[in-house]
Amino acid sequence: VGGNPSYAEDKGFAIKPYTAVRWENSNIITQGTSALAMGHYFFTNTDGSVVKVEYTFGYIRDDQGNLRINLHHSSLPFAANDAKPIARDEVLEAQRTWGEGIVAIGKVFTECGDFKARATEHINSLYAFSMPGQQVLFKPTLAAQTPFRGDFESALSYFVGGNPSYAEDKGFAIKPYTAVRWENGTIITQGTSALAMGHYFFTNTDGSEVKVEYTFGYIRDDQGNLRINLHHSSLPFAANDAKPIARDEVLEAQRTWGEGIVAIGKVFTESGDFKARATEHINSLYAFSMPSQQVPTISSQILTGAW
Secondary structure, eight states, X not given: OXXXXXXXXXOOGGGSOXXXXXXXXXXXXXXXXXXXXXXXXXXXXXXXXXXXXXEEEEEEEOTTSOXXXXXXXXXXXXXXXXXXXOOHHHHHHHHHHHHHHXXXXXXXXXXXXXXXXXXXXXXXXXBSTTSTTOOOEEEOTTOSSSOOOOSHHHHHHHHHOOOGGGTTOOOGGGSOOXXXXXXXXXXXXXXXXXXXXXXXXXXXXXXXXXXXXXXXXXXXXXXXXXXXXXXXXXXXXXXXXXXXXXHHHHHHHHHHHHHHHHHHHHHHHTTSOHHHHHHHXXXXXXXXXXXTOOOOOSOHHHHHTOO
16 A cells, blocks of 8 residues: 555556456466465456556465465566567557557547547557556647656647546647648668658548658557557658748739639529538638638627627
8 A cells, every 4th residue: 555654666456447357367286275376367457458467476365264465476477588670560560559549538538428438449569558567658739738748647638638637638639630641751660679760640520631740659568469668759840941831822822712602692592512612712811721820800790600
């Protein structure tokens, strides 16, 4: 339970807490009034992940005939250094799986399903948070107040929001996105670890794309699966050397906007898909789809479409 200053290293193993303990005995030896057991036990965390530990227990009888533990040895499994080196194709597959997971979380959210459970599965199966002795460096794109997320709870909050400890999180994965496309600048494989850097592109429901820069790091878990131990995302640097806007360009933009309004009305009058024409008008002329951009309006009525 921790709290004893004589053993300051103790954080309280049993108050982590765990929700279940599962035993897999390799062997049990009974010797008269004593017994020995050796194997693995598995501790289930509150997020559903499982920690595997090796054990040896010894048992004797007390005067009332009850079994008492007189030997208890626990250790984390030995991490051998002969794991299979990570190949480039495995990194590409891990990226594909990550992208599909982001799309799946958004789809479950849109369909009013348990999107938090899907996000939990995404994190537990792809990130190294649950690996004993491992840390994860996670710097998500749209986090300012708490830019660095080193544990499961803060990562989950970024993906789905709803955690008051991270009020800035709106739920990146429930925006939602319909596709994720990767463009690797470089992939470096180094034995049982790998690094990838490049751009990924998130497709919005209106078909527009958001371009983001990334660096991912990968390691192997005990089952040989790739896990993310580094994830850094950021929006591309906005240089100030863009071409100055000329007066003629403003006049042309005004002409285009006016023609668009007329066109939307014409499509409506002809019983056509005026909503699609209006969507095209907004996506091509307004800055709504530009990362970190806001579009000020005179009244909230315009934003809600109540003319």
